[in-house]
Amino acid sequence: MKAMLLSFFQMFRQMKKDAMLLAIAFVPVLVGALFRFGIPFAETQLINYLEVEQIISPYYGLLDLFLVMLTPSMYSFIVAMVVLEEADERLISYLAVTPLGKKGYLLSRFGMTGIISLFMSVVVVTFFHLASMNAAMLIVLVIVSTVQGICSALLIVAFSANKVEGMAVGKFTMLFTLGALAPFFISGKAQYLFSALPSYWLAKAVKESNYTFTGIGLLVTAVWILLLVKRFEKKL
Amino acid sequence: MITVEKLDFSYTNNPFIENMSFHVARGEIFGFLGPSGAGKTTLQKILTGLITTYNGSATLNGVECKTHKQSFYESIGVDFEYSTLYEKLTARQNLQFFGSLYAKPSRNIDMLLEFVGLHNDAEKKVSDYSKGMRSRLNFIKALLHDPEVLFLDEPTSGLDPTNSRIMKDLILKEKKNGKTILLTTHNMQDATELCDRVAFIVDGHVKAMDTPHNLIMRKGAATIKYTFHDSTKEHTGECPLAQTSTDSRLMELLQSNRIQSIHSSEPTLNDIFMEITGRTLK
Numbered sequence: 001m002k003a004m005l006l007s008f009f010q011m012f013r014q015m016k017k018d019a020m021l022l023a024i025a026f027v028p029v030l031v032g033a034l035f036r037f038g039i040p041f042a043e044t045q046l047i048n049y050l051e052v053e054q055i056i057s058p059y060y061g062l063l064d065l066f067l068v069m070l071t072p073s074m075y076s077f078i079v080a081m082v083v084l085e086e087a088d089e090r091l092i093s094y095l096a097v098t099p100l101g102k103k104g105y106l107l108s109r110f111g112m113t114g115i116i117s118l119f120m121s122v123v124v125v126t127f128f129h130l131a132s133m134n135a136a137m138l139i140v141l142v143i144v145s146t147v148q149g150i151c152s153a154l155l156i157v158a159f160s161a162n163k164v165e166g167m168a169v170g171k172f173t174m175l176f177t178l179g180a181l182a183p184f185f186i187s188g189k190a191q192y193l194f195s196a197l198p199s200y201w202l203a204k205a206v207k208e209s210n211y212t213f214t215g216i217g218l219l220v221t222a223v224w225i226l227l228l229v230k231r232f233e234k235k236l
Numbered sequence: 237m238i239t240v241e242k243l244d245f246s247y248t249n250n251p252f253i254e255n256m257s258f259h260v261a262r263g264e265i266f267g268f269l270g271p272s273g274a275g276k277t278t279l280q281k282i283l284t285g286l287i288t289t290y291n292g293s294a295t296l297n298g299v300e301c302k303t304h305k306q307s308f309y310e311s312i313g314v315d316f317e318y319s320t321l322y323e324k325l326t327a328r329q330n331l332q333f334f335g336s337l338y339a340k341p342s343r344n345i346d347m348l349l350e351f352v353g354l355h356n357d358a359e360k361k362v363s364d365y366s367k368g369m370r371s372r373l374n375f376i377k378a379l380l381h382d383p384e385v386l387f388l389d390e391p392t393s394g395l396d397p398t399n400s401r402i403m404k405d406l407i408l409k410e411k412k413n414g415k416t417i418l419l420t421t422h423n424m425q426d427a428t429e430l431c432d433r434v435a436f437i438v439d440g441h442v443k444a445m446d447t448p449h450n451l452i453m454r455k456g457a458a459t460i461k462y463t464f465h466d467s468t469k470e471h472t473g474e475c476p477l478a479q480t481s482t483d484s485r486l487m488e489l490l491q492s493n494r495i496q497s498i499h500s501s502e503p504t505l506n507d508i509f510m511e512i513t514g515r516t517l518k
Contacts, residue, residue: 003337013329014322017324090320091321091322093320097312098334099307099309099310099337099338
């Protein structure tokens, strides 16, 4: 445990030396503030201008879901960049033969970042949410989104050879969150085309206020993680 | 200290390491010599617990390598052939971090840095280090927790003669301190100079294992080659070094100062390796 904590703090040291990663850590707060104050303001302006009852407000639940997924997405990108740099410097091979071990390393990077991301998500969503949402549902969504964030980080490190490739794959992982649009905008069975994406199940849970879908989302994410860890371990 | 018995391992359906057995005693420097792809790195991965899907037995300090606990790494130090350091951190920060991962207190960092002549560069970032400096830093990183067993992979690879000498002296100093050292190398001269015993590994098999001296003696004693002129042309003669006094022609040539050139020719470990395995190490 001591080695894992030290390894986790070492990641902060790495982050501190990279201005881009440090800035990304604050993106959820900035975007959250923009959502909380900018979107209702834009809604009021649009309603007055177009003289309609509502435009964006029916989708506040969906926007909240994106807010929930934002923190894990950003933090997953940070951890993926640090891991890719460490892989590039062949540090992972070395750490594997220290008391930290391969498993300890993976936990100190993906697991512990997940915990920080979870707390940060709760803070961001609590302060900046738009719709009134059941607190229990919010917590469940935050937990599943955090696991989805770990999945995104693994996707980046499993399919990138270096940080440049990682940035490109990082953009691709944003597609993971787009599954959330399907339950809101695609009717009928066609929406199940997105069922391999955990975000689809989270959005379905929000739309239908049904916890079962978050469970399915968690299951789908677990399958992704298992496959990605196997692929990443082959690279180590 | 290290015992390998009937070890089998394969990455595919074809055997890669087959029926390998050897023992390394405490305080010994044991060299693995072999061409690329012979199985040396795989063997090191097995002994450091990174590969656990082998058959047979590989024990280090009485612990079966495939079922080790994390505390297993408290007693081993690994120096990879390549640099495994945080480039953006200084030498001191690197050593402080890696040393902190172990349960036992680190050896004195300043002393270790001085030991390899890096004490004046302790606050320099690793990215500003030369290859030789990185190799030395990498080496002392493996010594931080004062391990009982050291795995060294090509420790002198790419170093200039001065740095290579420094590294070899450091290795011998650690042996004097009682460490068991497993050395993987292509460099026969290093192996001859450093190792108490060596194993020739080819295609996943140990083809020969003995002290460098005994292996060299298998080929027979050193010989002397000499050239001389008679009235018409140049001739060459050869005789074993131990039998020079019985070579009457050589004696006569020496007496009459007619020798044009004379060279002793000792077999090297490389000659023995080629003879036994039919392969070269390059």
